[in-house]
Amino acid sequence: xxxxxxxxxxxxxxxxxxxxxxxxxxxxxxxxxxxxxxxxxxxxxxxxxxxxxxxxxxxxxxxxxxxxxxxxxxxxxxxxxxxxxxxxxxxxxxxxxxxxxxxxxx
Amino acid sequence: xxxxxxxxxxxxxxxxxxxxxxxxxxxxxxxxxxxxxxxxxxxxxxxxxxxxxxxxxxxxxxxxxxxxxxxxxxxxxxxxxxxxxxxxxxxxxxxxxxxxxxxxxxxxxxxxxxxxxxxxxxxxxxxxxxxxxxxxxxxxxxxxxxxxxxxxxxxxxxxxxxxxxxxxxxxxxxxxxxxxxxxxxxxxxxxxxxxxxxxxxxxxxxxxxxxxxxxxxxxxxxxxxxxxxxxxxxxxxxxxxxxxxxxxxxxxxxxxxxxxxxxxxxxxxxxxxxxxxxxxxxxxxxx
Numbered sequence: 001x002x003x004x005x006x007x008x009x010x011x012x013x014x015x016x017x018x019x020x021x022x023x024x025x026x027x028x029x030x031x032x033x034x035x036x037x038x039x040x041x042x043x044x045x046x047x048x049x050x051x052x053x054x055x056x057x058x059x060x061x062x063x064x065x066x067x068x069x070x071x072x073x074x075x076x077x078x079x080x081x082x083x084x085x086x087x088x089x090x091x092x093x094x095x096x097x098x099x100x101x102x103x104x105x106x
Numbered sequence: 107x108x109x110x111x112x113x114x115x116x117x118x119x120x121x122x123x124x125x126x127x128x129x130x131x132x133x134x135x136x137x138x139x140x141x142x143x144x145x146x147x148x149x150x151x152x153x154x155x156x157x158x159x160x161x162x163x164x165x166x167x168x169x170x171x172x173x174x175x176x177x178x179x180x181x182x183x184x185x186x187x188x189x190x191x192x193x194x195x196x197x198x199x200x201x202x203x204x205x206x207x208x209x210x211x212x213x214x215x216x217x218x219x220x221x222x223x224x225x226x227x228x229x230x231x232x233x234x235x236x237x238x239x240x241x242x243x244x245x246x247x248x249x250x251x252x253x254x255x256x257x258x259x260x261x262x263x264x265x266x267x268x269x270x271x272x273x274x275x276x277x278x279x280x281x282x283x284x285x286x287x288x289x290x291x292x293x294x295x296x297x298x299x300x301x302x303x304x305x306x307x308x309x310x311x312x313x314x315x316x317x318x319x320x321x322x323x324x325x326x327x328x329x330x331x332x333x334x335x336x337x338x339x340x341x342x343x344x345x346x347x348x349x350x351x352x353x354x355x356x357x358x359x360x361x362x363x364x365x366x367x368x369x370x371x372x373x374x375x376x377x378x379x380x381x382x383x384x385x386x387x388x389x390x391x392x393x
Binding site for chain 1: 143146147150293294297298299300301302304306308309312313356359360361363369
C-alpha cells in the first residue's frame with residue numbers, strides 16, 4: 001500500500017471521527033420552517049391524489065406544535081417524518097394505479 | 107419448389123389466424139363486462155364457502171361462523187336497531203314544514219325500493235345513493251340536510267331497508283359510458299391499497315373473510331351492503347354505508363373521504379351491483 005493511500009485513509013478516519021465527536025448543531029427556526037414547508041408540500045400532493053395517511057396529518061400537527069413552542073429539534077424531526085410518510089403515500093398511490101388489478105377477482 | 111411455397115403460405119396463413127385470435131382476446135379482455143364480472147365475483151365466494159347458502163352471505167360474519175350466528179339469531183328477537191327502526195318509521199311519515207313527506211320524493215312512496223339503490227342518474231351523470239336521495243328530498247322541501255353517517259339518516263334508511271327485506275338487490279348499469287366508468291371507478295377503489303397499513307377493501311373482505319382480525323370475524327364483500335344500515339356494538343349505535351366506508355378507511359390509517367364523495371358513491375355502486383340477486387337484509391346488527 002502506498003504512503004499516499006495510507007495518508008488518505010488516515011485523513012478520512014480523522015474526518016469521520018471529528019464529525020462523530022462534534023456536538024450536533026441545534027436546529028434553528030429556519031431549519032424548522034424549511035422542513036415544515038417540504039413536509040407540507042408533500043402532504044398537499046398526497047391529498048391531491050386522494051391518498052392522505054392519518055399519521056402524516058398527526059405528525060405534521062406535532063411538528064407545528066413543537067415549532068410553535070420553540071422546540072426546533074423536535075419540530076424538524078417530526079417534519080422530516082411527516083414528509084417521509086407523505087412521500088410513502090404518494091408512492092403507494094402511484095404504484096396502485098396499476099397494481100390494484102392484481103387483486104381483482106376474475 | 108411448389109411444395110416449399112405451399113408450406114410457407116400455409117405457415118403465414120396460420121400465423122395470421124393465430125394473431126387474429128390473440129388480438130380478439132386482448133380486445134375482449136380490455137372490455138368491461140359488469141355482468142360477467144359480477145358472476146365471477148359471486149362464484150369466488152360460492153366456491154370458497156360451499157357450505158354457506160347463497161342468500162346467507164348478506165348476513166356478513168354470521169354466515170362465516172356458527173357460534174356467532176346462533177348468538178345473532180337470539181339477539182334478533184330484540185334487535186338493537188329496533189329503536190332506530192321505530193324512529194325512522196315515524197320520521198318517514200311526518201310531513202315537512204311544507205306538508206309534503208319523503209314518500210313524495212320516491213317511487214312507490216319510498217316503500218320496498220331499497221334494492222334499487224344506488225342508481226345511476228343519467229341527468230347528473232353520477233351515482234345517486236339512498237342517503238343522498240334522502241338529503242336531496244329534504245333540500246327540495248326546504249329542510250336542512252342530515253348527517254350522512256348516523257342518527258336520523260341511519261333511522262330513515264333503516265326503515266326503508268326494512269320495507270325491502272327479502273327483495274333481491276337489483277342494480278342497473280344503463281347503456282351509458284359514464285355509468286360504466288362509475289362502476290369501474292368503484293371497482294378500482296375497492297381493490298386499491300391505501301393508508302399506512304397498505305390495505306385495500308379487498309385485503310379484508312376478499313382475501314380474508316371468515317378469518318379473525320383481532321376479535322372480529324371479517325365479513326365477505328359479497329352482500330356486505332345488503333344489511334345496511336347497521337347497529338354496531340363497536341359504535342354503540344347505528345351507522346350508515348357512509349359511516350362504514352369512513353371507518354374502514356380510518357382503520358387502515360387513511361384519511362377518510364367526505365361522505366357521499368364520488369369515490370364512495372362509486373364503490374357503493376360496484377359493491378351493490380355485484381350483489382345483485384341477493385336479498386336485502388337491512389337493517390343489520392354487527393359486533
